[in-house]
Amino acid sequence: YWYQESPVWKHPRLQNFVPRERLDAVARRNLQIPEIEWNHPNAAALTKGLHDSGVRVHLGGHGQREGLAAHWELWMLAEGGFRNLDAWRAATISGAQYLGIDQSLGSIEVGKLADLIVVEGQPLENIRDSERIRYTIVNGRLYDAATMNELGNSPRTRAPFFWERPRSD
Numbered sequence: 001y002w003y004q005e006s007p008v009w010k011h012p013r014l015q016n017f018v019p020r021e022r023l024d025a026v027a028r029r030n031l032q033i034p035e036i037e038w039n040h041p042n043a044a045a046l047t048k049g050l051h052d053s054g055v056r057v058h059l060g061g062h063g064q065r066e067g068l069a070a071h072w073e074l075w076m077l078a079e080g081g082f083r084n085l086d087a088w089r090a091a092t093i094s095g096a097q098y099l100g101i102d103q104s105l106g107s108i109e110v111g112k113l114a115d116l117i118v119v120e121g122q123p124l125e126n127i128r129d130s131e132r133i134r135y136t137i138v139n140g141r142l143y144d145a146a147t148m149n150e151l152g153n154s155p156r157t158r159a160p161f162f163w164e165r166p167r168s169d
Contacts, residue, residue: 001033001038001040002065002068002069002072003026003027003029003031004031004032004033007027008023008027008065008068009023009024009027009028011027011068012146013067013068013131013145013146014027014065014066014068016146016147017066017148017161018066019161019163020163026065027065040076040079041076041079041080043076043080044076044077044079044080044081044082045080045081046080047077047080047082048077048080048081048082051082051086051090056094056097056098057077057082057090057094058090058091058094058095058097058098059073059074059077059087059090059091059094059095060073060095061073068131070091071128071130071131073091074087074088074090074091074127074130075127075128075130077090078127084123084124084125084127085124087127088123088124088130092106092107093106093107094106113139114137114139114140115137115138115139116136116137117133117135117136117137117145118133118134118135118136118137118145119132119133119134120132120133120134133145135151136148141154
């Protein structure tokens with residue numbers, strides 16, 4: 001659905017962090033299916049019903065599309081009727097609770113690991129602002145999300161990816 005809904009091969013972050021041939025191989029396909037034939041809205045509504053009956057729901061992007069799939073999952077929860085805050089909980093604390101690591105990850109609290117993202121916009125009002133990530137903080141180190149250059153106390157330009165390095169044939 002998301003490949004039909006938007007030109008994924010033009011996504012700026014994917015273009016920065018995924019080899020062009022890998023991105024194009026999957027994202028540049030002309031898939032056209034009538035909206036009524038997609039089942040994810042029904043699955044999302046069913047998931048909302050489970051959530052409302054007390055089942056803990058957590059997000060899973062399944063390793064697809066280098067991080068973008070997690071945003072798609074978040075958006076589908078909202079499309080299924082989740083309040084944006086509850087969708088964000090599914091993306092953060094609920095998964096940490098499921099894995100048994102919620103004492104260290106999943107929410108912002110004193111003593112927890114400092115892994116988080118800084119999002120521009122108002123993702124509690126517009127769930128699609130979730131992908132407007134400005135900064136990523138991992139182990140207390142600050143990175144520019146668009147380049148993954150380290151900022152803060154130890155600024156450093158990231159090393160080139162293997163496909164960005166000169167080839168030695």
